[in-house]
Amino acid sequence: MHSQPSLSVSEQYLDGVLVLAVSGDVDLTTAPSLVERIRAALERGDRRIVLDCRNVTFADSKLAEAVLVGAKRLRDIGGDLAVALPPQPARRVFEILGVDTVVAVRDSVTEAIHALRGGLPGDSAA
Numbered sequence: 001m002h003s004q005p006s007l008s009v010s011e012q013y014l015d016g017v018l019v020l021a022v023s024g025d026v027d028l029t030t031a032p033s034l035v036e037r038i039r040a041a042l043e044r045g046d047r048r049i050v051l052d053c054r055n056v057t058f059a060d061s062k063l064a065e066a067v068l069v070g071a072k073r074l075r076d077i078g079g080d081l082a083v084a085l086p087p088q089p090a091r092r093v094f095e096i097l098g099v100d101t102v103v104a105v106r107d108s109v110t111e112a113i114h115a116l117r118g119g120l121p122g123d124s125a126a
Contacts, residue, residue, distance in 0.1 A: 047079030
């Protein structure tokens with residue numbers, strides 16, 4: 001019996017930035033729920049979001065797609081999105097697709113928050 005992939009997303013605020021802690025698999029069946037969580041945050045008025053991916057167990061190109069969709073929606077309203085601690089295979093997909101040239105991808109949540117605040121030149125996409 002094949003089990004369904006699972007995804008959970010928890011929320012917390014750090015330094016005024018919404019951190020969405022993503023756990024489990026991000027793929028064709030679960031990525032839409034991640035995009036929906038980002039959309040719901042936008043509707044609440046959140047404008048800076050970090051996706052904490054340290055507990056992502058599987059990610060395909062759908063994670064990259066969710067990141068790009070979320071970043072576009074945020075930027076359309078003057079916000080931004082960053083990614084922290086993606087698993088190495090997802091980081092490689094980001095590099096291949098150029099996601100890391102559009103969205104700040106960092107090695108810690110703190111660094112991702114810093115990038116959203118425009119900490120260092122090149123930290124956030126123009």
